[in-house]
Amino acid sequence: MELTQMEQEMLAGKHGEGVALAMKVQVATGEAFGAARMVPITRAHVALSNQDADTWFAEKMAKAGAKCKIAPTVNPGFSLKYFCGHCQSQKAMTAEDVDMMHRTHNVYKQLGAVLTYNCTPYLGSNIPQFKEVIGFSESSATPYVNAVWGARSNRESSLSALCAAITGLVPEYGLLLDENRKGDILVEVQADMDKDFAYQMLGYMGKKIGPGIPVFVGIAKRPTPEALMNLGAQLNTSGAYGMYHIVGVTPEAPTLEAAFGGKEPARKVVITNQDLKEIRDTISHAPGRIDFALFGCPHFSINQIKQVADIVQGQKLAVDLWIMTSANNKYLAERMGLKEILNAAGADIVEETCMDQPCWHFLKGKVGITDSPKLAYYPKKRGINFVIRDLETSVQAALKGEVE
Amino acid sequence: MELTQMEQEMLAGKHGEGVALAMKVQVATGEAFGAARMVPITRAHVALSNQDADTWFAEKMAKAGAKCKIAPTVNPGFSLKYFCGHCQSQKAMTAEDVDMMHRTHNVYKQLGAVLTYNCTPYLGSNIPQFKEVIGFSESSATPYVNAVWGARSNRESSLSALCAAITGLVPEYGLLLDENRKGDILVEVQADMDKDFAYQMLGYMGKKIGPGIPVFVGIAKRPTPEALMNLGAQLNTSGAYGMYHIVGVTPEAPTLEAAFGGKEPARKVVITNQDLKEIRDTISHAPGRIDFALFGCPHFSINQIKQVADIVQGQKLAVDLWIMTSANNKYLAERMGLKEILNAAGADIVEETCMDQPCWHFLKGKVGITDSPKLAYYPKKRGINFVIRDLETSVQAALKGEVE
């Protein structure tokens, strides 16, 4: 890689040890991918996880004196305020769990991050412009910023995104270069994409779609932001995708030709209603009685919160129901009267919390219902199983305590 | 105009009086502009003003039973929470002023709006996709959503945007049609656009630029979101613009040819450093002693709040300094430790408040400093005058109590 004078100085430690460490990682990455140079970024999102690797690395950086040159937004850990008052959860958490969240908070504050604790920055707090070069981690975020906003980001890890925030640079390779943003796989969607939930299932077809950049055709109606959030989140649960095209919708795919950059598709895949139904049944726990409902992986939008409130209004839930979202959406829901409706039904809004956190350990051994395969995927490890259904069916199930 | 069966029924009152009234306004508007049909929208922003016309019309709608089909985000009035505790402001406000804000809040809640009370939805709470058809009011918002996001919105008034939110439709004319989005005026920017403030002044050149769609060339570096916010806000203070292009930056202007759609520019304008300096001196109050500083018209971003905090950190302000922003940015500033820094210096963050509201009447007869010509423009009427300088100079002036 060719480095500028300034970049060489950064690597050599003239701007502090933290910057040097970040540069070292980024130069090695650039060399692994054959990047010719480093380029400046104007935004970053760090998918902090409040888990060991991440906090270890952030503390290593902070100790080395690093400060973010580009203040990144960050993912959620769990809300100390919300969970430390709830005795079920409190009993299931260890002192280390609570301490870890404090450590995470303190180190990211010290590094100068924008402490959004939200995993859908691409819907609100951190939205790039067309062709803006950025460093985004968080699996649902990179496809969204690339495909929907037309920005340029590689699929950074939380660690490499933190390096980018610190140096203000990224190695130029992969999705930063126009020629690597063209489609590889033609995905003909014959399934009815009438609900946002259909995009959860479409996204979960990673095994059938295979590696490369998918180009979706056959999607007649512009998908909602929530549908596109679902698509990106699940694509990266079932595989690893930093980019896709939807012909006629995403800005780099006005036509099929533009999406493929004139190339022939390397592969063609057809997705039918049957495929979507089969994948749902494969990944879903068997229907029957449920113990709770959990939504918001990725974090629910205010529209989704309203959808749930509209369904439960004036009724009583048979089981607990939680919606994870940003602090701002919780605030808006309160002001708009939605929180009152939800609380009256026995549901609650949980701010700034990820489902893959120790605060949910109290659900161990239980069966929940959710609309998100990603939400269902990780907690298996902790012995929490989920029936997967569309949002409306899930909420109805929570009203009854069971699902067919 | 040709209306569908459904639209005719809406107009005829079959979906309630509120919908019928909204349709009547929209059809008349469509006919005034030669629209062929109505088209559905997927987002709306209502620039509620907490002023008579607006609240009168919203209440008229609510009384007629209207509900928003597309829940719009809304502009700020003033924060009852913030100002009703501050005796200076309280003394200057009348009971009617306070009552008006309650009325505004209640009617928009009843209509089903997303109560964001923020005038920069295009930076966070309500961001359209490329080519999404939407109904946005708020003068700084329409150029931003059209130019920067490549969405399709006419420059709605708060009243017509509310109609659009209620019907879920807009008449198709003007900027909704590709052929009307092409540039008219070539604006060659020879001035140094090195600070976000330069875009305030560039935007204020409306008289020189004249009516039409400006195409800016000569802007080398991608402007920040704050710069583009400034540009749009001031373009609509000095004139009426729903769209612009910046060649090489905005998505519909990859090249000069694309920006003009192959046409010749109807007019050419050159903007120099001298122009920007002259306009500043024309609109600015004479330098000297100042009584206060006020920022956030449009609402400040978290980055701008951080810029101010970085300047005042560890110092004491000679005069009051307020920053207007969203409740969410205030929350983030608090969590990030920026609010503490600002408060220690004697500055404060005011949430969900517009500068053109009665809560500021206590400043009557005083001279302030600000970075925004729009902020300075309207309060003249209330006998509040402003020196206009770039942000850093303004904050430094607030530290000293005067400006050269």
Added chain:
Amino acid sequence: MKDNFLCHKLSEGVVEGEVLISQDDICYYLVDPATGNVIESGHDIEGQSVAQKILVFPGGKGSSVVQADGLFQLLMKKNAPKAMVIKNPETVLVTSGIIMEIAMVDKVEEQFYSSIKNGDIVRVDANNGEIAILRRK
């Protein structure tokens, strides 16, 4: 001299009144509701009243909010113009006119502009797309 001119309806209404011409765009917020006087400093009709006039001007300017509110305030005080004859229609001004039921037209025959002066009495029939000069000053 020609007295009748074709034009295009923006907002319905049929009214008669006295002409007031402005070469500058207008922001109704900088018009005093109590008098109808333009208070924007440097405006070419600064100090003159738009109340009950047939206001002939290029178009609107200023934030969408204040434009509608300004017009509404004038209307409440009965100091709004009777009709607006404009050149550059845009949504903010036009929808405000429609909602507040003030006659408004554009696309007037070019000759109209050289035929009128302040104080002339004209009749604007937006519904039929006609302006007639009734009396010259």
Added chain:
Amino acid sequence: MKDNFLCHKLSEGVVEGEVLISQDDICYYLVDPATGNVIESGHDIEGQSVAQKILVFPGGKGSSVVQADGLFQLLMKKNAPKAMVIKNPETVLVTSGIIMEIAMVDKVEEQFYSSIKNGDIVRVDANNGEIAILRRK
């Protein structure tokens, strides 16, 4: 039979160890840190341990967060693979490897894949872009 193969360095390191081949993409979060055993149900090496192996697989999958954390947990328990030989490098896996100092290569000569089986002992020299089969099972 050929024993030496060219490859391309992703993350530096020179190590020897036993081959474990997976045809499926791997998410390290669904690998038990205490044993190195893959616990993802339906995965083609479910129940087998990646600990101290030269792990040959197509690429990573799963959220960027959990990929890095999973690998870190394995590393802390000394149950991480010694090296990763992959086909589809992506940033998440590669930067995790670099930061955690685990040797990683891609672009191995195609013949390599038909020459090896589970249990073979190989030497991965990422620095010089070489893999050698030292002992076949």
